[in-house]
Amino acid sequence: xxxxxxxxxxxxxxxxxxxxxxxxxxxxxxxxxxxxxxxxxxxxxxxxxxxxxxxxxxxxxxxxxxxxxxxxxxxxxxxxxxxxxxxxxxxxxxxxxxxxxxxxxxxxxxxxxxxxxx
Amino acid sequence: xxxxxxxxxxxxxxxxxxxxxxxxxxxxxxxxxxxxxxxxxxxxxxxxxxxxxxxxxxxxxxxxxxxxxxxxxxxxxxxxxxxxxxxxxxxxxxxxxxxxxxxxxxxxxxxxxxxxxxxxxxxxxxxxxxxxxxxxxxxxxxxxxxxxxxxxxxxxxxxxxxxxxxxxxxxxxxxxxxxxxxxxxxxxxxxxxxxxxxxxxxxxxxxxxxxxxxxxxxxxxxxxxxxxxxxxxxxxxxxxxxxxxxxxxxxxxxxxxxxxxxxxxxxxxxxxxxxxxxxxxxxxxxxxxxxxxxxxxxxxxxxxxxxxxxxxxxxxxxxxxxxxxxxxxxxxxxxxxxxxxxxxxxxxxxxxxxxxxxxxxxxxxxxxxxxxxxxxxxxxxxxxxxxxxxxxxxxxxxxxxxxxxxxxxxxxxxxxxxxxxxxxxxxxxxxxx
Numbered sequence: 001x002x003x004x005x006x007x008x009x010x011x012x013x014x015x016x017x018x019x020x021x022x023x024x025x026x027x028x029x030x031x032x033x034x035x036x037x038x039x040x041x042x043x044x045x046x047x048x049x050x051x052x053x054x055x056x057x058x059x060x061x062x063x064x065x066x067x068x069x070x071x072x073x074x075x076x077x078x079x080x081x082x083x084x085x086x087x088x089x090x091x092x093x094x095x096x097x098x099x100x101x102x103x104x105x106x107x108x109x110x111x112x113x114x115x116x117x118x
Numbered sequence: 119x120x121x122x123x124x125x126x127x128x129x130x131x132x133x134x135x136x137x138x139x140x141x142x143x144x145x146x147x148x149x150x151x152x153x154x155x156x157x158x159x160x161x162x163x164x165x166x167x168x169x170x171x172x173x174x175x176x177x178x179x180x181x182x183x184x185x186x187x188x189x190x191x192x193x194x195x196x197x198x199x200x201x202x203x204x205x206x207x208x209x210x211x212x213x214x215x216x217x218x219x220x221x222x223x224x225x226x227x228x229x230x231x232x233x234x235x236x237x238x239x240x241x242x243x244x245x246x247x248x249x250x251x252x253x254x255x256x257x258x259x260x261x262x263x264x265x266x267x268x269x270x271x272x273x274x275x276x277x278x279x280x281x282x283x284x285x286x287x288x289x290x291x292x293x294x295x296x297x298x299x300x301x302x303x304x305x306x307x308x309x310x311x312x313x314x315x316x317x318x319x320x321x322x323x324x325x326x327x328x329x330x331x332x333x334x335x336x337x338x339x340x341x342x343x344x345x346x347x348x349x350x351x352x353x354x355x356x357x358x359x360x361x362x363x364x365x366x367x368x369x370x371x372x373x374x375x376x377x378x379x380x381x382x383x384x385x386x387x388x389x390x391x392x393x394x395x396x397x398x399x400x401x402x403x404x405x406x407x408x409x410x411x412x413x414x415x416x417x418x419x420x421x422x423x424x425x426x427x428x429x430x431x432x433x434x435x436x437x438x439x440x441x442x443x444x445x446x447x448x449x450x451x452x453x454x455x456x457x458x459x460x461x462x463x464x465x466x467x468x469x470x471x472x473x474x475x476x477x478x479x480x481x482x483x484x485x486x487x488x489x490x491x492x493x494x495x496x497x498x499x500x501x502x503x504x505x506x507x508x509x510x511x512x513x514x515x516x517x518x519x520x521x522x523x524x525x526x527x528x529x530x531x532x533x534x535x536x537x538x539x540x541x542x543x544x545x546x547x548x549x550x551x
Contacts, residue, residue, distance in 0.1 A: 022339075022365050022532070055493075057485070057533075058363035058412065065457055066408055086493075094412065094431040095453030095461075 002052075003031050010044035011113065013106075017052035020060030028060070032067040042074035045113040049106060051082040056090050068100050081109035153225070160226035171277065175270060178219065182266050185212045189260050213249045220246060238272070241265045307367075311340055314370050317377070319347050323355055325420040327547025328540060331512035333519060335482075335535040342369030342411070343480045343534035344377050348384045350417060356384045356393075359432060359478035359538060360413040363454075372409040376401060376455065380413065390415045391428040391465035394455065398430065402459040410456035414478060416447075423470035423542050428463040430455045433481055438503050440473030472544035475511060477503055479518075482533035486522045489529045494522055511539035 001024035006013040012035060016028055036042050048067070056064075064080065071078035081103040083091060091097040103109040163174040188205050191197070220242050227233035234243070245263040315336065322330035332345055342362025350356050358380060362369045380397045387393035394415055401411070414435060416427035427447060431454035434446040449466035470476070479499070486494040502521050506514045515537050522535060 025364075058361060058410075058481070059365065061454075062363045062408065062410065065410070069408075093433065093451065095451060095457075096431075099453060099458060 001027055003028060005035075007043070011110070012043040012046050013049055014046065015049045015052055019055040019057075020053060020063065021055065021057040022059040025057075025059045025063050029063045029066060032063065033070060036067065036070040036074045036076060042071075042076045045077040045079075046071055047078075047106065047109045047113065048080045049082050049109075050080060050084065050087055053084065053087055056087050058094075061090060061094055061096060064096060064100060077113045079103055079109040079113055081106050156222070156225050160222045164223065164226060165277075165280070174219075175274070177215070179267070179270055181212045181215055182263050182270070184208065185263050186261060209249070213246050216242070216246045238269045241269055307340060310367070310370065311336065314340070314373065317374070318344060322347050322540070323349050325353075325355065325547075327543045327545075328355075328418075328420050329511050329543070330538065330540040331510075331515050332538045333515040333536070335519060335531065337365070337482070337531050337534050339365045339532075340367060340370045341365055341482075341534035342373040342409075343482060343536040344373050345478070345536055345538050346377060346381060348381055350385055353419070353421060355418050355420060356390075357416050357418060357476075357478065357538060357540065358413065359435070359480060359536065360411050361432065361480040361482075361534075361536075362411045363409050365533075368407050368409060372405070372407070372411065372456070375404055376411045376413070379404075380415070384415075389428075389465055390417050390426050391452075391463040394428050394430050394452065394463040395461065398453075398455040398461060398463075399459050401456040405456050408456075410454040412454050414447075418470075418540070418542075420542070420547055423472075423474075423544060423547070424467065425470055425476070426465060426467045428452065428465050430463055433479060433484065435476060435478040436500065436503055437468070437470075438475040438477065438506075440471055440508070442504065442507065444500050444504050470542045473508060473541070475503075475514065475539060475541045477514065477518075478538040478540075480534060480536040482531075482535040483518065483522055483537065485533060486526045486531065486535065487529050488526055494525050498525065511541045514539045 001020065002017040004015040004017070006015070014032065014035070018024070020028055032046075032048075035046060046067075048064070068078050079101040080091075082105055083102065088097075088102075091100070091102055096102075101109075101112060103112060162168075162170050164171065185208075188208055192202070192205055223239075223242065224230060224233060233239045241262065244259060245266055248259045315334065318332070318334065322328065322332070330347075332347075334343065334345070336343075342364065344358070344360050344362075346356070346358035346360075348356035348358065358377075360373075360376060360380075362373045362376065376397070379400045380393070383396050383400070384393055387396065394413060397413070411430075412432035413430040414427065414432040415430070416425055416435075418425050427449075429447075429449070429451035431451060434448040434451070436444055436446055438444050447466070447468070450464045452463035453461045477499075484494055484496050484499055488494075498521065499518065502518050503514065506517055509517075518537060519535065
């Protein structure tokens with residue numbers, strides 16, 4: 001799995017590509033843990049842009065849950081955006097769409113995280 | 119079969135391999151132990167890499183250079199008698215050491231003649247022979263000792279090679295140990311897997327009007343799928359279909375915890391939603407690895423066909439009506455269990471009709487991939503359910519498993535494939551009452 005990073009002001013964008021399953025989940029998890037580690041280095045906001053994500057298994061879903069919790073601990077605003085239909089379906093089915101902030105695209109995710117700048 | 123070996127032993131004992139009569143063992147034993155001692159000295163100085171071999175090699179190198187230089191010095195005209203004598207003594211010492219070394223090598227060699235006739239053996243001999251033959255001026259022959267440098271360098275390569283060979287052997291031994299450990303782990307995982315599968319119920323509780331079948335095709339790695347049939351108060355039956363996130367031993371443990379909790383909680387709750395909420399709270403407090411489990415739980419009253427259900431993030435089951443239509447039990451679901459405490463699980467109720475067939479499954483079915491990386495998907499599953507018509511529950515599971523297996527082809531099965539089918543027949547259920 002390829003994971004791209006982009007920083008826009010105080011916000012870090014994480015863009016995973018390909019399949020997020022049992023095999024690739026640990027890599028993605030480690031990356032997010034690094035970004036959301038304590039010690040004041042965590043960004044003010046973190047958005048996972050899933051435009052390049054084709055598939056998410058239950059093991060992959062767990063990484064989103066862990067990231068949401070780590071963000072909460074680090075005081076980082078957290079959102080997910082641009083889910084492809086199969087991934088969106090997994091989020092809806094599992095109920096994750098109700099406990100994680102999910103947005104149609106980047107702009108609405110930004111608007112949600114930084115209402116002042118929208 | 120014993121006879122030939124006994125007689126051959128008797129034959130070898132008779133003439134004695136070493137030609138030693140049994141009465142005179144002491145002298146040869148002494149020779150043998152002396153030879154063993156010399157051989158071990160030879161090994162220490164010549165073969166085994168270490169400080170002794172290195173020091174001996176340095177000594178030989180030094181003597182070679184010294185003796186070749188002395189040949190040059192001896193050739194100088196008008197040397198003082200003292201120096202000539204010193205050179206002579208030096209030559210004797212050099213030859214003594216070289217002779218000692220030659221004998222050592224000869225003793226250490228497994229094939230003596232081969233050593234003597236080898237290039238190295240001939241050079242060694244040539245470097246000392248002129249001294250013993252004495253009579254003719256063999257000074258130029260002594261310069262051949264330079265060739266011995268080659269021999270020492272070659273020896274160094276040999277020592278290097280033997281230490282590489284030793285490392286290789288150590289590695290191979292470690293590898294074998296690792297493989298052994300891996301085999302043991304695999305065997306233990308196999309046992310754990312068998313135990314995990316064994317706690318799944320083999321049969322549905324006998325109820326008039328109900329015909330049920332369950333099927334699980336485990337993935338190669340330990341998975342976390344499970345299903346359950348739970349006998350509830352009032353003759354009701356609880357049906358569970360669940361899938362733990364992730365794989366391996368953690369998922370298997372969490373599966374056992376989830377199954378045990380749900381099974382323990384279920385008889386105390388008359389509502390499936392409340393039952394899942396309670397199970398969720400318990401799981402959240404026993405979840406150090408932040409795993410979660412999707413659970414579809416329904417309670418069937420076999421007497422009336424009333425089916426109440428709640429869904430914790432699981433794939434909605436399908437209901438094939440007696441008229442041939444297929445619908446999903448897609449009423450709003452709740453969150454997966456174990457992710458967050460104090461969540462509610464909406465409850466739904468439907469009425470089964472005579473001849474209806476309920477199909478519960480895990481995503482191992484719909485997310486079975488083929489070599490082209492396409493998922494089996496819900497459409498194919500619905501098609502199979504529809505095509506099965508009014509056939510038996512067991513027949514339907516057979517059909518779906520076959521269809522998934524054919525679809526996946528050579529692609530490896532990455533997830534457990536788990537299914538329950540339950541048909542309900544009002545006339546049979548009513549006839550009993």
